[in-house]
Amino acid sequence: MLKDPQNYAGDLLLPSAISAVMTILHVFPNCRLFREMPASTPLGKEDFTNLVVFCVKSTEPITFRQPVESDFLASPARRQHLMPQHEVDESFYGRILGANGSIIRRGQTKELESSQMRSAVGHWYVMRSVLPDVIWENW
Amino acid sequence: MHGNPTTTIEIDPVVHDFATRYFSLPQNHTSIIGDAVEIVNDMQSRVGNDHLYSYIVHDVFTGGAEPIDLFTQEFLEGLSNLLKPDGVIAIV
Numbered sequence: 001m002l003k004d005p006q007n008y009a010g011d012l013l014l015p016s017a018i019s020a021v022m023t024i025l026h027v028f029p030n031c032r033l034f035r036e037m038p039a040s041t042p043l044g045k046e047d048f049t050n051l052v053v054f055c056v057k058s059t060e061p062i063t064f065r066q067p068v069e070s071d072f073l074a075s076p077a078r079r080q081h082l083m084p085q086h087e088v089d090e091s092f093y094g095r096i097l098g099a100n101g102s103i104i105r106r107g108q109t110k111e112l113e114s115s116q117m118r119s120a121v122g123h124w125y126v127m128r129s130v131l132p133d134v135i136w137e138n139w
Numbered sequence: 140m141h142g143n144p145t146t147t148i149e150i151d152p153v154v155h156d157f158a159t160r161y162f163s164l165p166q167n168h169t170s171i172i173g174d175a176v177e178i179v180n181d182m183q184s185r186v187g188n189d190h191l192y193s194y195i196v197h198d199v200f201t202g203g204a205e206p207i208d209l210f211t212q213e214f215l216e217g218l219s220n221l222l223k224p225d226g227v228i229a230i231v
Contacts, residue, residue: 020210024230027215053230057222073141106213113207 016112018101021051025096026103028055032062033092034084052084143194144168148175175199176208179217191223198231 025031036050054062064083072078104112128136145168149155152172158164171178185191195218199209208214222228 016205016207016210020205020207023210023212023215027212027219028228051231055228055230057219057224057226062227104207104211106208106211109207109211116205116207 016104016116018096018099019104019112021053021096022101023104024053024055025093028057030057030059030062031055032084033088035086035088038086051088054084146171146192148173148178150174176214179214179221182221183217185221191226192221193223193226195222195226195228196231197228 021033031053032055033051033053036052056062067082071082124136145165147155147168148171150173155164155170155172159166197209197218199206218228
């Protein structure tokens with residue numbers, strides 16, 4: 001499965017990830033999207049893989065109150081990550097609309113699932129650079 | 140806001156077990172082990188605002204691929220039906 005790692009880079013800009021975002025925005029029109037890390041380049045593969053999307057059913061603007069100490073429960077990780085920071089810009093939505101994706105419907109997922117096989121290969125290619133192969137194979 | 144009554148849905152009982160044993164998953168919650176597609180579908184028969192959720196967190200990991208069944212229009216609409224009118228859903 002991992003014989004052809006060099007083809008994974010482009011496939012990480014997943015049709016399934018784009019379609020997932022399109023479907024979320026179709027069902028929940030009032031959303032705000034945040035990246036995990038600041039955008040340092042134009043839309044790249046990592047942009048779709050580390051998103052958090054907050055949506056509401058009302059038409060009220062989505063706002064976040066400033067966190068207070070008691071919100072963090074003495075967790076440095078919460079202190080660092082609780083408040084969403086890196087919101088996607090307007091051009092992100094334009095890229096989604098212009099990208100090769102569609103609303104995902106139940107029973108119509110076969111093509112997306114096959115594209116995910118390539119992504120999963122790519123994902124594990126990356127994971128095997130994080131920890132040696134033998135760790136994963138013995139897990 | 141902490142201390143909200145929480146329901147978790149997890150397909151793999153080992154994940155729930157490990158979360159409890161090694162990651163301090165609080166025990167004062169309702170745990171449902173099973174396929175979220177079926178469970179959310181079963182929950183559609185709920186009526187009344189008291190049975191709806193203020194917050195829904197959609198956070199699934201399968202190692203490199205989103206489970207597409209959890210991102211269909213039908214599944215997300217099912218989640219929307221379980222959310223209070225002023226509720227919030229976070230999708231990771």
